[in-house]
Amino acid sequence: xxxxxxxxxxxxxxxxxxxxxxxxxxxxxxxDRPITDKQLKIVLDAASKAPNGANRQGARFLVIRDxxxxxxxxxxxxxxxxxxxKDEYGWTPGQDIPADSPFKMAxxxxxxxxxxxxxxxxxxxxxxxxxSVFPSVQNLLLSARAxxxxxxxxxxxxxxxxxxxxxxxxxxxxxxxxCIPLGYPRGNFGSTQRYRTADTTYWDRWDSPPPWxx
Amino acid sequence: xxxxxxxxxxxxxxxxxxxxxxxxxxxxxxxDRPITDKQLKIVLDAASKAPNGANRQGARFLVIRDxxxxxxxxxxxxxxxxxxxKDEYGWTPGQDIPADSPFKMAxxxxxxxxxxxxxxxxxxxxxxxxxSVFPSVQNLLLSARAxxxxxxxxxxxxxxxxxxxxxxxxxxxxxxxxCIPLGYPRGNFGSTQRYRTADTTYWDRWDSPPPWxx
Numbered sequence: 393x394x395x396x397x398x399x400x401x402x403x404x405x406x407x408x409x410x411x412x413x414x415x416x417x418x419x420x421x422x423x424d425r426p427i428t429d430k431q432l433k434i435v436l437d438a439a440s441k442a443p444n445g446a447n448r449q450g451a452r453f454l455v456i457r458d459x460x461x462x463x464x465x466x467x468x469x470x471x472x473x474x475x476x477x478k479d480e481y482g483w484t485p486g487q488d489i490p491a492d493s494p495f496k497m498a499x500x501x502x503x504x505x506x507x508x509x510x511x512x513x514x515x516x517x518x519x520x521x522x523x524s525v526f527p528s529v530q531n532l533l534l535s536a537r538a539x540x541x542x543x544x545x546x547x548x549x550x551x552x553x554x555x556x557x558x559x560x561x562x563x564x565x566x567x568x569x570x571c572i573p574l575g576y577p578r579g580n581f582g583s584t585q586r587y588r589t590a591d592t593t594y595w596d597r598w599d600s601p602p603p604w605x606x
Numbered sequence: 607x608x609x610x611x612x613x614x615x616x617x618x619x620x621x622x623x624x625x626x627x628x629x630x631x632x633x634x635x636x637x638d639r640p641i642t643d644k645q646l647k648i649v650l651d652a653a654s655k656a657p658n659g660a661n662r663q664g665a666r667f668l669v670i671r672d673x674x675x676x677x678x679x680x681x682x683x684x685x686x687x688x689x690x691x692k693d694e695y696g697w698t699p700g701q702d703i704p705a706d707s708p709f710k711m712a713x714x715x716x717x718x719x720x721x722x723x724x725x726x727x728x729x730x731x732x733x734x735x736x737x738s739v740f741p742s743v744q745n746l747l748l749s750a751r752a753x754x755x756x757x758x759x760x761x762x763x764x765x766x767x768x769x770x771x772x773x774x775x776x777x778x779x780x781x782x783x784x785c786i787p788l789g790y791p792r793g794n795f796g797s798t799q800r801y802r803t804a805d806t807t808y809w810d811r812w813d814s815p816p817p818w819x820x
Contacts, residue, residue, distance in 0.1 A: 393801045393802070393805045393806075394801070394802065394805075395799040395800055395801055395802075396799065396800065396801075396802055397797040397798070397799055397800075398627060398797070398800070399627065399797075400621070400623030400624050400626065400627035400628075401623055402623075403623070404621060404622050404623025404624075404626070404627075405621045405622075405623065406621065406622050407614070407618060407619045407620065407621065407622070408618050408619075408620050408621070408622040408625045408748060408749065408752045409614030409615055409616075409617070409618025409619065409652070409749070409752075410614050410618075411622045412614065412618070412652050412655050412656075412745055412748075412749065413612060413613065413614035413652075413655055414614075415655060415656070415657070417657060429816070429817045429818065432816070433803065433816070433818050436803040436806075436807050436816075437803050438623070438626050438627075439803075440800045440801065440803050440806065441626050441627055441629060441798060441800060442626075442629070442744060443629070443631060443744075443747065443758075443759045446708055447798070447799070447800075449800060449801050449806065451806065452806055452807075452808065453803075453806065453807050453808070454807075454808045454811075454812060455807060455808065455809055455810070455816065456810055457809065457810055458810045461810060494660055521736070522735070522736035522737050522740065523736050523740050523759075523761075523783065523784060525740075526736065526737050526739075526740035526741055526744070527740055527741075527743065527744035527747070527759070529741065530656060530657075530740070530741035530744040530745065531626055531744065531748075533657065533741070534622060534626075534745075534748075535622065535623070535626065538622045538623075544657075545657045545737075545741070547737075560810075560811050560812055561811050561812040561813065562812050563812065566812070569737065570737060583611040583612070583613075584611070584655060584661070585609040585610065585611055585661070586609055586610065586611075586612070586654045586655060586661075586663060587607045587608070587609055587610075587654065587663050588607070588608065588609075588610055589647060589650040589651050589653075589654050589667075591607045591608075592607075592650075592654065592663065592665065592666055592667065593650050593666075593667050593668075593669060594666065594667070594668045594669065595669055595671065596669070596670055596671055596672045596675060596774075597668075597774050597775050598668060598774055598775040598776050598777065598780070599775065602643070602646070602647070602650075602669065603643045604643065604647050
């Protein structure tokens with residue numbers, strides 16, 4: 393395959409700090425506001441620019457636009473999600489999950505995925521590891537944010553991978569990494585809560601705090 | 607640990623497209639131009655904002671500033687790099703590597719690392735996987751780029767991990783992910799070559815091209 397050098401798209405003009413500091417998981421996507429092919433090219437071009445081992449570029453992105461395919465895929469996702477909760481907790485599909493449960497948001501996504509305008513599945517070929525795929529994925533998510541498009545990084549339960557691979561003709565030597573629904577948010581972007589870097593950064597030695605720690 | 611909401615630092619004002627499309631591996635770092643603590647806080651704060659599984663935030667960054675530690679660490683890296691090449695190809699340290707070898711650039715880094723102004727090692731705790739660490743790492747690299755600071759994503763040979771862990775007091779339950787030297791570039795940022803996304807993107811089905819393919 394031929395390689396090219398690309399100039400930055402004019403649309404990616406948001407200050408990088410604004411994009412990074414307002415990136416958050418968007419699970420409620422607007423089914424009626426389409427994402428254009430041009431926008432998808434921009435976020436995929438951005439993904440291609442991320443670092444990867446020896447520039448072997450093994451990441452591959454499967455973009456699902458077809459409404460019926462997304463509905464069928466979303467159905468699979470929903471079934472697998474609830475099957476896992478049933479195994480673990482005896483929950484039944486549609487069960488009212490406590491608001492403070494860490495699964496509350498994930499259950500919402502399981503409901504919403506069927507009507508996402510776009511779903512992107514990230515794979516790698518040639519045995520390329522996650523460390524050469526997720527920098528690309530983060531470029532994709534950040535550039536989507538810069539275009540006002542919401543997304544959430546999720547995964548698929550191993551039990552459904554055979555069905556998903558069959559559904560989309562994915563070959564056996566492609567390794568699945570993550571699932572990225574995309575769409576305009578119903579709701580807002582906004583800040584996320586994180587630990588202070590004073591607590592997650594060490595200075596010259598493990599457990600030794602950085603200069604900005606109190 | 608307490609969680610906080612952070613505003614974007616004013617310094618991260620580069621358009622996101624410019625940062626992404628001019629990010630490239632910078633292996634030749636200026637040893638005489640220091641990186642400030644404030645800059646390090648900015649890139650680490652940016653790293654903290656990336657998505658991660660269930661917001662468990664298991665990524666930990668060990669920042670090495672101490673000159674003697676970097677020299678000793680760089681020595682280890684250099685020895686391990688050449689030991690691996692000797693095993694694989696019978697090469698000896700300092701050997702003139704052909705300019706077209708994929709190892710030419712890696713050998714340069716093995717030479718340069720000893721004098722990097724800063725080296726950051728990324729770990730995770732709690733068994734957090736690479737998919738919850740590398741989005742943070744990419745935020746760190748992109749925000750460094752936005753500040754004019756060069757970096758390169760590299761790894762460590764498993765044979766030296768015990769020595770590195772001992773050198774910096776890293777506990778046994780911390781998983782190492784990557785090594786990130788940081789410094790102002792001797793040389794320039796610039797565009798990288800990549801495959802066309804028309805060739806690495808599939809549309810609704812594996813191997814089916816996107817609309818922007820010729």
